[in-house]
Amino acid sequence: MIELSELTKRYGGKTAVEGLTFAVRPGVVTGFLGPNGAGKSTTMRMILGLDRPTSGDVRIDGKRYDQLPEPLTYIGALLEARSVHPGRTAYHHLLCLAQSNGVPERRIGEVLDLVGLSGVARKRPKGFSLGMGQRLGIASALLGDPKILMFDEPVNGLDPEGIHWIRNLMKQLASDGRTVFVSSHLMSEMALTADHLVVIGQGRLLADTSMARFIEENSRPYVQVRSPDPERLRVSLAGAGLRPVPQPDGGFEVEGVPAARVGEIAAANGLVLHELSRRQASLEEAFMRLTHGSVEYQAREG
Numbered sequence: 001m002i003e004l005s006e007l008t009k010r011y012g013g014k015t016a017v018e019g020l021t022f023a024v025r026p027g028v029v030t031g032f033l034g035p036n037g038a039g040k041s042t043t044m045r046m047i048l049g050l051d052r053p054t055s056g057d058v059r060i061d062g063k064r065y066d067q068l069p070e071p072l073t074y075i076g077a078l079l080e081a082r083s084v085h086p087g088r089t090a091y092h093h094l095l096c097l098a099q100s101n102g103v104p105e106r107r108i109g110e111v112l113d114l115v116g117l118s119g120v121a122r123k124r125p126k127g128f129s130l131g132m133g134q135r136l137g138i139a140s141a142l143l144g145d146p147k148i149l150m151f152d153e154p155v156n157g158l159d160p161e162g163i164h165w166i167r168n169l170m171k172q173l174a175s176d177g178r179t180v181f182v183s184s185h186l187m188s189e190m191a192l193t194a195d196h197l198v199v200i201g202q203g204r205l206l207a208d209t210s211m212a213r214f215i216e217e218n219s220r221p222y223v224q225v226r227s228p229d230p231e232r233l234r235v236s237l238a239g240a241g242l243r244p245v246p247q248p249d250g251g252f253e254v255e256g257v258p259a260a261r262v263g264e265i266a267a268a269n270g271l272v273l274h275e276l277s278r279r280q281a282s283l284e285e286a287f288m289r290l291t292h293g294s295v296e297y298q299a300r301e302g
């Protein structure tokens with residue numbers, strides 16, 4: 001478990017993270033979301049002891065990072081910036097990490113196998129593709145067989161096969177009972193991967209809730225309905241006190257009513273329907289709605 005308590009970080013006059021309190025629990029994938037500059041990387045760096053909090057504190061299974069005897073065996077992380085010594089082979093890179101963390105050498109073969117890099121173990125990572133580099137980063141994170149894993153933008157720049165692989169790996173790690181904390185800007189990907197969400201904006205906590213509740217609380221469900229006779233459908237729905245919103249495909253979106261009621265109104269008016277479905281907004285729409293007020297860098301609408 002990762003526990004943050006009133007965590008605050010200031011860089012001069014700039015407050016990057018302010019009073020963050022939340023816990024990341026084992027057994028589920030927890031997504032970490034926030035607009036650009038919200039403070040996600042700063043928070044992750046503080047969890048790993050790479051940045052000192054101005055105030056507040058972070059505990060990894062009850063201990064501060066600098067109190068962990070062999071940190072890699074407690075928490076493994078993939079951060080955005082890759083830090084691999086250019087002169088070392090993939091195997092040698094992992095060997096150095098293993099030796100400084102009391103990890104037996106045989107574990108290197110296991111993690112290389114797990115991430116699919118056994119064939120290039122003796123090659124230097126400077127010739128690796130982005131996907132191979134990410135796999136090596138993940139091998140480093142898994143090396144100490146830690147109970148807690150943290151990934152900052154793990155799917156950045158990966159092809160669909162690589163994205164699919166990382167998604168399944170994270171789910172597998174969580175179902176093994178590990179704590180998995182992952183940041184990403186790809187909402188559709190996050191919706192497929194995370195069970196729980198922590199959302200921040202301008203350094204402050206905006207939400208700490210399950211994926212399903214987050215979407216439900218930050219979006220309104222609606223009914224999508226389509227008929228070969230759209231004008232009569234519109235008149236019938238409006239006559240029943242509803243507000244059908246026309247869509248480009250000739251259908252309507254209707255808020256604040258169950259799908260069954262829309263079907264009954266259509267039947268009572270002898271209307272044929274080609275579509276009647278209940279829709280929930282996507283994670284992306286829910287995220288945009290929640291964070292709208294805390295977006296720091298916003299492009300002008302063209």
Ligand SMILES: Nc1ncnc2c1ncn2[C@@H]1O[C@H](COP(=O)(O)OP(=O)(O)OP(=O)(O)O)[C@@H](O)[C@H]1O
Nearest residue numbers: 011014015016034035036037038039040041042043
């Ligand atoms: N070393 C630093 N010195 C000064 N300001 C910093 C430093 N690191 C981060 N910041 C500022 O703190 C804020 C939070 O940055 P951070 O990189 O943590 O955000 P983020 O949520 O990870 O953003 P992104 O999604 O763009 O990666 C930003 O306004 C950033 O400019």
